[in-house]
Amino acid sequence: MDQTLFEDLVQSLKEAKAISRGEMAASRRIRIDTPDVKAVREQIGLSQSEFAQLMHVSIKTLQNWEQHRRTPTGPAAALLKIVTTAPDVALKTLHA
Template sequence: MEQALFDDLVQSLKEAKAIAHGKAPASRRFIVEKPDVKVVREQIGLSQSEFARLMRVSVKTLQNWEQHRRHPSGPAAALLKIVLTAPEVALKALHA
C-alpha cells in the first residue's frame, strides 16, 4: 500500500474515533424514516394476512410493526419503501 493512502486511512480512522466519542461532528448525517407499515398496507388494499404473506413475515410480526412494538429493518424496510413508492411494480414482482 502506498504511504499516502495508508496515511489517509489512518487519518480517517482517527476522525471516526473522534466522531464516535462525541469529540468531533459528523460531516454527514442520514436519517432514515421508519415506514408506517399500516399505511403502506392500507394503501395497497391488502388484509394483514395477505400483506404478511407478500412480505414473507408472520402475521404476528406484521402486527408488531403496525402497532409500533417493533420496526422493520434491513431488507424488510427497503421492500416497504419500494411498495410505498411503486406499489404496482412491487406487487407485480412479488406475485410473479
C-alpha cells in the same frame, strides 16, 4: 498495502470513533423515514401473513412494526418506501 491507503483508513477509523462519541459531526447521514407499516399494508389490501411474506419477514416482525415496538431499518425501510410510493410496481415486481 499502500501507505497512503493505510493512512486514509486509519484516519477514517479515528473520525468514526469521534463521531460515535459525539465529538465530531458526521459529514453526511442517510435517513429513510419509514411510513406507518399498518397503513401501508391496509392501503394495498393484504393480510398480515401476505404482507409479511411479501416483505420476507416473519409475521411477528411485521406485528412489532405495526405496533411500533420495532422500526424497520435498512432494506426493509427502503422497500416500504417503494411500496408506499408505487404499490402497483412494487407488487408486480415482488410477485414476479
